[in-house]
Amino acid sequence: MARYAHQPFAASTPPELAGGGRARYPVAIVGAGPVGLAAAIDLALRGVPSVVLDDNDVVSVGSRAICWAKRSLEIFDRLGVGRRMVAKGVTWQVGRLFHRDRELYAFDLLPEPGHRMPAFINLQQYYVEQYLAERCADFPDLIDLRWKNRVVGVARAEDGVRARVETPAGSYDLSADYLLACDGARSAVRDLLGLDFAGRGFEERFLIADVEMKADFPSERWFWFEPPFHAGQSALLHKQPDDIHRIDLQLGPDADPEEERKPERVIPRIRAMVGDRPFELDWVSVYSFQCRRLERFRHGRVIFLGDAAHVVSPFGARGGNGGIQDADNLAWKLALVLQGEAPAALLDSYDEERIRAADENILNSARATAFMTPKSEMERVFRAAVLDLAADHDFARRLVNSGRLSRPCALTGLSLQSPAPAAPGLLAPGVACPDARLADDTGAATFLLDHLGDGFVLLAVGAVVVPGEAGLPVLRVGAGGFGDPEGDAAARYGEALYLIRPDQHVAARLTGASVEDLRAALARARGERL
Template identity: 40%
Template structure:
């Protein structure tokens, strides 16, 4: 297929291009900046499942190894610790729940992967001023007169691409918070603080406001202070008050300020994430407050969702309707992130005295009352979105989704949920083979021949693996007669009990929007009366369809 154009060479654009290359799709990445600007920590918290996505393009392990691993989140009120919790480890994951590493270092590592990938053409100094599209592709024009054309366009140009959104006719509605937050990256020695995130409500050294402290590589700590709306960083630096602010936390230690900045929070979301052949991803599509680290992590999930769907449509393995589900799934994910982070901001920055009094009461009780601790909101940490209501997911009444799980936990494996990881025979991991196409996990009493027959008539790569060979029966809670269908982004598309090949094909067709219907059936229903949803086309010549 023709190259896909990607606007923006931040982590979301880099990930989009590398994942498309993994599917054999060439890309041209355009960035208006003259070169990479490696300044400041920016987005530092890289979540386990995002590291897993990056490992699919050869970068996840390196980012994790260079980052600082932390597994515990501690919350304080004034001088007392209210509670802490350790993040869940479902299955046998390859990565820790989170690592902290500066966004600029993450970008450098991804740049190295791009430099080694011949299907990615990264071009700096290309400011796109015009975007046009028709039935066969997308054309862009740059400020220097350069014209380029591609099959699709993915806009990953960050929050400040207002003109691009205007050209596409999308609304970026939402609001901004008045309070400011001061960031300082400080290099110093803080024994015992290197493996945990600390959140302080109303400490004596920032009365009435909050402070968040994260460990980073190289004995560096990222400190975020909530500050008044009129805060002046230059004035505080010149007066010596910034030094006093820092020493109130670290004491009489030597330190170096590596980077400092003041920022304001925004909550915004485009009304459409698909505009025909153009998809919008990352901060160009949605902004949330950073408590919970849901910005960059969600943007990388956008990239993976967009990449496999563009590849499937471009290779002829799925119809154009599959791209509509990019909006369906990732817009819903953005709404979830906004709901979670807005609730956090409402607790952190009460909008009236009633809300402020409620917060004071909750914090005062939380040290002694476990029930009150659940009401303390210092940010629900980033987690994958659950595609339980997606048009690609086949529901299973025997495995209903119970809703958002407790903080720090993950939902049970089932339709729409990211599959837990585990080793597979041959020294590979489940998510590795899942991301090579569709994966059928077959229970010991399920009809393997039916699964192979369904796989053989499904366009695109499909793999059939016996569940007995995957150490996941306990983690999944899988039954011996079940077939689990895993999508190319490692989310569960369906869990089918004792299915026929027609039912497996129907669920696969639904997962690619190829005309499949949910494979409902009742006891005694004949096989011929069940909807087949069989795709009408075979894999195109040269397509890779793996059977095992």
């Protein structure tokens, strides 16, 4: 029996059916999963109202996405749920890789100190959705969260979008300036618009099971190639809260999904892996995965995020994390456009930047699949040689691919970033800001990312000059600003002046720049010079 008790959300009659409601919403969001809820909260923090439409009235069934990366946790923290997630989740940063019954090597995903957020936590998706939905309630005047509201029609126009919505109380039409499609891999909005979801499917099938048991497995990622308990295939083990353990077992392309998810098939496989200890099945699924994406994520005033825009395999934790970073990339841009502070062309940079990230994720996922499921004798010989060498040689370890774990995509060289020459010890425009441990004027500990805010900020590290009349808030570290007691900021940023975007990416490096240089960089980052 599932450990998590799903409590339905109240589905009230929409105001459009009760003689009220807005004539038009700035933003309509389809899908109340992690991506849609994160987008609604981010917009609310910027003063932008939205209506969120979901065809269900409960959070996700089964743990689904569980691995949340450091960058996503930093975004969640800005949205107000990150520390709650870390408190509940299982923190980890070490992965171990095995071949048959031998450990080949271990790796550490966050070897340096001085970050508020850990490398990863494991936390079931239903908790993430619950926390986000509860956070939405803090914005009663800005987030209208509607359960049991199914979008069945979408009509686009030059100046907005009209959605047809079905509810238990009847159907209604809803108009919005923009519609965000966050409705998952089987996106109804994508289908309604007849958009091609190009890519490839993989025939390989995997069993995914959440198992409740008392066990002394450490909080680490364990991956096996050809383990003795599951000969010839691969296996993955992760620890989750509530004594739940995630187990993935490769089944091969000929496995029958209906048969393989039956308890009499699943239980012997789990017992062979975990030994003769008591356990209960919490959730079971059999899946094959795809790597696909839309050609474009922005279609006029309809914009796609998360799995509605792109899907990858679960190995590497790139799906959920990629979707959260989509919302983080889009919300500030959309808010500036809606508030008349940036041209609509700024939204084209969402396509440019997040398509790069999606392609990076798809490439890594496809390569992981090829390594995990060799299709030819040559591929099998290559993998066997790599695994044999990986126990003793670093170069071979770099060739092992059991799912390259999610990292933020660098936006270097794309249109919003001001070019800057490469400089050792300084950050390049386009990278996500690394955190750093700081001290305030009382000596109390704090962290750099906590002080970047939700708008453009100038970050001055060391004794650098800030151009006069900058017109932006300045976060100074060292030289009369926040203390850098362990040298974290100096080590990660050098001595430099940076223009930081609202999504905590470097827009420009401005050491020695004039006010005119700063204004030009800001105009570029706002999409005014595209």
